[in-house]
Amino acid sequence: MFFSKPTSEQAVALAAVFHACELVSQLANTGEASSDDMSLCMSALLNQNPDSLSQIYGPVSGLKLGMDSMERLFSDGNGDKAEILRYVVSILYLARKLSSDQGMLDKIATGIENAERQAQHFSISHDNVYANIASLYQDTVSTLRLRIQVSGSSGYLQQPAVAQRIRCLLFSAIRSAFLWQQLGGKRIHLAFYRKQLAKLLPAR
Numbered sequence: 001m002f003f004s005k006p007t008s009e010q011a012v013a014l015a016a017v018f019h020a021c022e023l024v025s026q027l028a029n030t031g032e033a034s035s036d037d038m039s040l041c042m043s044a045l046l047n048q049n050p051d052s053l054s055q056i057y058g059p060v061s062g063l064k065l066g067m068d069s070m071e072r073l074f075s076d077g078n079g080d081k082a083e084i085l086r087y088v089v090s091i092l093y094l095a096r097k098l099s100s101d102q103g104m105l106d107k108i109a110t111g112i113e114n115a116e117r118q119a120q121h122f123s124i125s126h127d128n129v130y131a132n133i134a135s136l137y138q139d140t141v142s143t144l145r146l147r148i149q150v151s152g153s154s155g156y157l158q159q160p161a162v163a164q165r166i167r168c169l170l171f172s173a174i175r176s177a178f179l180w181q182q183l184g185g186k187r188i189h190l191a192f193y194r195k196q197l198a199k200l201l202p203a204r
Contacts, residue, residue: 006189011070011200012053012060013180014088016044018073019066020173021087024166028152031162035125037065038165041172042124045133046116048109056179060202067201074194083151090148091170092187095177097144104140111136127161134164137171 020041026033040062050056057063073085098104115136119129148170156162189197 004184006185006193006197006200007183008200008202009053010180010183010185010189011197012057012063012202013176013183014185014197015063015066015070015201016041016057016176017066017088017091017173017180018070018084019063020169020176021084021091022065022069024087024150024169024173025084025152027162027166027169028150028157031153031156031159033165034065036062038169039125041169042119042129042133045168045172045175046112046119046124048112048116061204064204067204071198071201074198087148087150087173089190090146091173091177092180092190093146094141094144094148095174095181097146098141098174099178099181108136108140111140127164130161130164130168133171134167137167141171141174142167 019037023033023037023041040057043058044056047056054060060067069081069084073081098108111133115129115132118132119126122128150157150166157166
């Protein structure tokens with residue numbers, strides 16, 4: 001069966017999934033992550049009606065963490081980052097499952113709209129916004145059969161603020177996974193076109 005080859009737009013959307021998953025790993029293992037990178041992911045999550053990729057992610061240089069991660073894993077298979085690929089594969093699976101559950105999608109859309117208004121009142125990185133979106137994640141995505149098991153230090157994972165930010169990042173990764181699928185991204189691309197996807201990433 002013929003499958004179209006991946007595109008540069010698909011590569012950017014997939015890099016955004018890697019970007020959020022790298023931040024999940026950082027928070028889980030160190031309790032910290034770049035505020036700029038966090039804001040980019042939150043902005044992408046809350047922007048539900050973009051006109052272009054640049055409206056979602058801004059300059060592609062902002063996704064350097066995700067692009068470097070994707071390129072490294074797809075080009076030479078870095079074993080010490082296997083957990084990142086596990087997160088990415090799980091996120092893509094969850095996005096496919098959610099796409100067939102219109103009731104849950106409607107609930108998520110309403111919750112994200114509320115969070116976006118809240119972010120306008122406070123800020124995109126306010127603790128209340130993180131808590132609101134994390135609660136929405138628990139009420140929706142966490143009820144699905146597959147639940148992502150985040151690896152890291154229990155000392156950090158048990159901190160409410162860290163756990164909330166991780167859930168927000170997972171939500172952002174799912175949002176980018178939806179975009180990847182809308183742009184024509186498929187599992188076959190991950191199976192047979194990994195190196196080509198890596199080569200399609202913009203210069204940074």
